[in-house]
Amino acid sequence: MKKVFIETYGCQMNQSDSEIVGSIVQKDGYELTTDLLEADIVFVNTCSIRENAEQRVNNRLVRFGHLKRKKPWLKIGVLGCMAERMKDDLFLEHKSVDIVVGPDAYRDIPRLLEEVESGIKVANVLLSEEETYSEIIPVRLGTNGVSAFISIMRGCENFCSYCVVPYTRGKERSRDYRTILDEAKDLFDKGYREITLLGQNVNSYLWKEGEDVNFAKLMEMVAKISPLLRVRFSTSHPKDISEELIKVIAKYDNICKYIHLPMQSGSSNMLKKMNRKYTREDYIQKIEMINKHIPNCALSTDIITGFCGETIEDHKETLSMMDLVGYDYAFMFNYSQRPNTIAEKKFVDDIPQEEKSRRLDEIIEKQRELSFESNKRDIGKEYEVLIEGESKRDKNELFGRSSQNKVVIFNKGELKIGGYINVRIKDCTSGTLIGEVIN
Numbered sequence: 001m002k003k004v005f006i007e008t009y010g011c012q013m014n015q016s017d018s019e020i021v022g023s024i025v026q027k028d029g030y031e032l033t034t035d036l037l038e039a040d041i042v043f044v045n046t047c048s049i050r051e052n053a054e055q056r057v058n059n060r061l062v063r064f065g066h067l068k069r070k071k072p073w074l075k076i077g078v079l080g081c082m083a084e085r086m087k088d089d090l091f092l093e094h095k096s097v098d099i100v101v102g103p104d105a106y107r108d109i110p111r112l113l114e115e116v117e118s119g120i121k122v123a124n125v126l127l128s129e130e131e132t133y134s135e136i137i138p139v140r141l142g143t144n145g146v147s148a149f150i151s152i153m154r155g156c157e158n159f160c161s162y163c164v165v166p167y168t169r170g171k172e173r174s175r176d177y178r179t180i181l182d183e184a185k186d187l188f189d190k191g192y193r194e195i196t197l198l199g200q201n202v203n204s205y206l207w208k209e210g211e212d213v214n215f216a217k218l219m220e221m222v223a224k225i226s227p228l229l230r231v232r233f234s235t236s237h238p239k240d241i242s243e244e245l246i247k248v249i250a251k252y253d254n255i256c257k258y259i260h261l262p263m264q265s266g267s268s269n270m271l272k273k274m275n276r277k278y279t280r281e282d283y284i285q286k287i288e289m290i291n292k293h294i295p296n297c298a299l300s301t302d303i304i305t306g307f308c309g310e311t312i313e314d315h316k317e318t319l320s321m322m323d324l325v326g327y328d329y330a331f332m333f334n335y336s337q338r339p340n341t342i343a344e345k346k347f348v349d350d351i352p353q354e355e356k357s358r359r360l361d362e363i364i365e366k367q368r369e370l371s372f373e374s375n376k377r378d379i380g381k382e383y384e385v386l387i388e389g390e391s392k393r394d395k396n397e398l399f400g401r402s403s404q405n406k407v408v409i410f411n412k413g414e415l416k417i418g419g420y421i422n423v424r425i426k427d428c429t430s431g432t433l434i435g436e437v438i439n
């Protein structure tokens with residue numbers, strides 16, 4: 001039986017897609033392996049969101065090329081956003097690549113694998129308006145047996161000016177809510193205790209058949225599966241997050257009190273250029289709405305520094321927004337111009353790299369302080385934690401997450417992974433809470 005090794009780069013959506021690919025190839029008689037050296041087929045599931053994400057994949061493809069020289073029968077496939085963006089050019093840039101498959105063509109992989117055996121190079125990068133891989137039950141790759149992702153929709157039509165995703169993942173489409181519920185129930189029955197519903201913009205989830213099911217309704221249905229099943233979601237677009245959804249999050253204890261709300265910039269000028277379709281004031285209103293209904297809600301965000309034409313004033317507005325919201329966590333990046341995006345066509349990438357990095361350093365330092373402050377405020381408080389695994393630092397310790405998505409470390413004792421435990425926070429760093437078990 002031929003063995004398939006899948007390596008994943010980028011976001012949680014890619015992780016979820018790799019699990020779908022794993023399921024497709026397994027059903028077709030291939031065996032999955034986590035050992036690269038014993039693989040007959042290597043798939044790299046790629047991300048195009050930033051230039052350095054693509055560079056990392058390029059470096060890996062060079063390494064796989066060396067491997068192929070020792071194992072000439074090895075087939076190398078590129079999946080995901082880079083496959084969609086570069087198409088046949090990947091064959092020119094990496095002679096070792098045999099298969100190129102875009103995000104909507106994974107069902108075609110068995111046929112492509114057969115064709116490639118005759119020594120030709122094969123590609124399918126057709127985008128679809130319907131494909132959601134609805135009925136495919138993903139294999140869980142690299143799982144801790146506690147947390148899993150469920151993809152609820154695909155594609156994006158927001159066309160943020162810096163972003164390549166609408167071109168690589170195609171039109172937005174939602175998956176039949178019944179198959180989502182089936183997958184969530186199946187995971188719960190198998191012992192999973194936390195699921196994250198995934199989409200590029202989950203707030204615009206909509207299944208139209210009989211009575212419409214929007215994202216708030218879907219969340220409620222998933223939350224009702226069991227009070228022991230934690231529910232998270234990613235990612236929200238600030239323009240679409242609704243009061244109806246916030247109220248559902250507030251109503252159910254098992255919907256985690258944590259929202260990732262990508263701000264990108266605190267300046268309305270930049271937001272307009274980014275085509276984010278909200279202003280600084282709109283964003284603040286959404287934060288106020290969240291705080292009103294869910295006072296204990298943790299918030300995280302994405303920030304891009306040094307976007308085209310960003311002035312020092314724009315940058316300061318981002319810093320002031322960080323103070324205003326007091327984010328618990330942030331994903332922070334320099335702007336990286338991507339080919340064929342609106343920003344590449346319309347604007348000049350005019351902030352020098354050193355200045356982008358200087359601004360990014362300020363933002364990272366600000367977030368480090370905010371995260372530390374947030375964690376210090378938790379000292380003395382009690383949280384329910386879902387135990388996820390052994391601490392890397394000390395085998396006598398376990399780690400888990402609070403509803404607010406904060407990592408908590410505590411003594412192992414007789415505790416089991418996958419169980420809930422109450423802890424009192426006694427200390428912290430800027431990245432971790434240290435707790436003592438209280439039941």
Ligand code: SF4
Nearest residue numbers: 156158159160163165
């Ligand atoms: S919402 Fe904007 S940033 Fe997010 S995937 Fe869509 S286009 Fe990209």
